[in-house]
Amino acid sequence: MANPEHNIEESINLKFFLTMFEPVRFELVKHLADGKERSIKEIAENFTQDRSVISRHLEQLQTQGIVIKEKRSRHTFYTLDCELITQHIEKTAKSLRDLMNVHTKN
Template sequence: MNDKEKAMIEAKANVLKALGHPTRLWMAEQLAAGERCVCELAENFDADFSTISKHLTILKQAGVVIDEKRGKQVYYRLKVPCILNLMPCIEAVIQATAQTHIDLLK
């Protein structure tokens, strides 16, 4: 594995890692339905405002979302919509996994 391959693996792992947190994955799924301002996300999620903001920053740095300031509000949206398409496979992994998860899919 050369340096470039290693950098590529790290970059890809970083994207997956960004999505690998329940809060951030939830955010990405919300944004899949269309852009949201931070306040709209906060409205539906019980956590400190600063926590939400920091998670969004991580998603932004990973390249998953982009933000746009309009007036007093900052709107976030998915940068690459295909992120959504990952879910069926992830769900298949869960479905293929132990009994403990089977009920999640009903």
């Protein structure tokens, strides 16, 4: 019989979810959830952390594709990639549903 833990690990992109649900980063995700593009300055104004800390969190989100980063001249703008987030959640839900159905039928 296959190792269920191994299958679960394959079903979940853990790094994606850990990145998105880290408390400060999740607040950033919620802040950008309206779909509006914002500069780092506009984003940082809404948080108590230093702008450099916010920038590092946004970089982490960007490495997982959660936010889209666009540089224009000296300014950097961020938008939330709602489609990618939805795809990850739906894929994970389907994978887990399939995995659980397989294991509950045995």
